[in-house]
Amino acid sequence: MLVRGFLSGALHRLARAAPASCRRGVSPAASCAKSRRASRTAATAERTSPGRGFRGLSGTSARRESTRLERFRARPIAAAALEAAGANDAVDCVRITRLEGSDVGALSDVLLSLGSTCCTVEDADLGTDAEREVYAGDAKVWHSCDVTAMFAPETDIDAVMSDAMDILCAKILYDKETIPGDDWVNVVLDSFAPTKVAEGLWIVPAWTEQTEDEREGCLNVVLEPGLAFGTGEHPTTRLCLSWLKKNADAFKDGAVLDFGTGSGVLAIGALLMGAARACGVDMEAQSVDAAARNAALNGVEANRFSLFLADGSEGGGALPPGRDAGEEKFDAVVANILVGPVLSLAPLFARYCAPGGRVCLSGVLTTQTPDVLAAYEPFFEDMTVREENGWAVVDGTRLRN
Numbered sequence: 001m002l003v004r005g006f007l008s009g010a011l012h013r014l015a016r017a018a019p020a021s022c023r024r025g026v027s028p029a030a031s032c033a034k035s036r037r038a039s040r041t042a043a044t045a046e047r048t049s050p051g052r053g054f055r056g057l058s059g060t061s062a063r064r065e066s067t068r069l070e071r072f073r074a075r076p077i078a079a080a081a082l083e084a085a086g087a088n089d090a091v092d093c094v095r096i097t098r099l100e101g102s103d104v105g106a107l108s109d110v111l112l113s114l115g116s117t118c119c120t121v122e123d124a125d126l127g128t129d130a131e132r133e134v135y136a137g138d139a140k141v142w143h144s145c146d147v148t149a150m151f152a153p154e155t156d157i158d159a160v161m162s163d164a165m166d167i168l169c170a171k172i173l174y175d176k177e178t179i180p181g182d183d184w185v186n187v188v189l190d191s192f193a194p195t196k197v198a199e200g201l202w203i204v205p206a207w208t209e210q211t212e213d214e215r216e217g218c219l220n221v222v223l224e225p226g227l228a229f230g231t232g233e234h235p236t237t238r239l240c241l242s243w244l245k246k247n248a249d250a251f252k253d254g255a256v257l258d259f260g261t262g263s264g265v266l267a268i269g270a271l272l273m274g275a276a277r278a279c280g281v282d283m284e285a286q287s288v289d290a291a292a293r294n295a296a297l298n299g300v301e302a303n304r305f306s307l308f309l310a311d312g313s314e315g316g317g318a319l320p321p322g323r324d325a326g327e328e329k330f331d332a333v334v335a336n337i338l339v340g341p342v343l344s345l346a347p348l349f350a351r352y353c354a355p356g357g358r359v360c361l362s363g364v365l366t367t368q369t370p371d372v373l374a375a376y377e378p379f380f381e382d383m384t385v386r387e388e389n390g391w392a393v394v395d396g397t398r399l400r401n
Contacts, residue, residue, distance in 0.1 A: 380398055
């Protein structure tokens with residue numbers, strides 16, 4: 001499932017940093033909700049002759065999951081979002097079936113620019129022998145796709161589609177329908193499915209009935225997808241979590257600093273992997289709150305996970321102890337942030353990292369790795385780079401002198 005765009009109101013804020021994911025595939029830029037389970041009520045078909053590979057579509061059947069819905073509504077952030085967004089309000093949508101994969105990007109971009117709140121893309125062969133799995137982070141798309149675009153109620157769908165066809169110089173077959181309020185709530189639930197980060201490592205939404213992998217030795221990190229970035233579907237999050245899993249011996253029974261903690265997923269993952277304590281730092285108060293809630297969901301004791309509201313700059317908030325002489329250092333420093341802060345914070349991370357300790361840096365494009373290596377080589381040795389879909393994780397060992 002490829003998902004682009006946002007629903008409105010508080011749901012927009014709920015989804016903005018919690019990209020959609022599902023076992024059959026997600027977009028690297030996914031950020032909203034899918035609609036495979038929405039019911040086809042009040043559907044009206046509008047058809048024109050196809051052109052340039054664009055075709056028409058049929059809807060999908062509804063699936064109601066009351067237990068999951070109750071769990072979702074019980075989460076504080078979800079309850080506030082649903083109340084503000086109007087959980088009982090219907091949404092209008094356009095469905096286009098069996099679209100050539102090469103046309104998907106252009107169509108979704110145009111529909112989003114014309115007011116669509118969410119565009120989802122799904123394998124048109126889903127559930128058939130021709131179904132092909134596309135996993136989180138894959139740059140490819142299915143050969144034939146079904147596209148659903150959501151709009152605010154009472155949108156002039158025909159006018160929007162007419163404009164889209166003018167822009168694309170193509171004729172598009174489409175169906176219109178209205179999705180009742182409770183059904184699009186299930187759309188939101190579907191957008192936060194368990195995500196496989198690595199072999200034996202899963203990110204699991206808090207309202208999921210059961211974890212995705214119960215085999216001995218497997219790790220399931222439970223998150224309440226919400227305002228804070230870091231739900232496991234983005235290559236940088238997966239790269240960092242995979243690095244933590246591979247290098248768990250470096251911080252076992254030790255301390256980890258997660259700078260730019262977001263949802264807290266990296267710090268929580270490190271604690272579940274054997275770290276004795278962790279500190280999370282973020283410049284957003286909402287992220288700090290989200291990280292604390294997610295730690296509790298995973299049974300992490302409050303005295304093992306300290307959170308700080310700061311950005312690392314002078315006067316930018318109280319930082320955790322560990323950077324000055326005589327203070328206990330960290331066995332690992334992880335930072336999944338933007339390349340600018342990664343570069344500027346190199347001296348600070350070096351002060352925090354114990355001699356022989358490890359650093360893991362991401363939020364970095366592969367083209368930016370030379371700059372990162374240059375900034376950290378005065379403090380760290382044995383620097384390595386691992387890449388995935390244009391993103392990279394850079395790691396190294398703190399010099400002992």
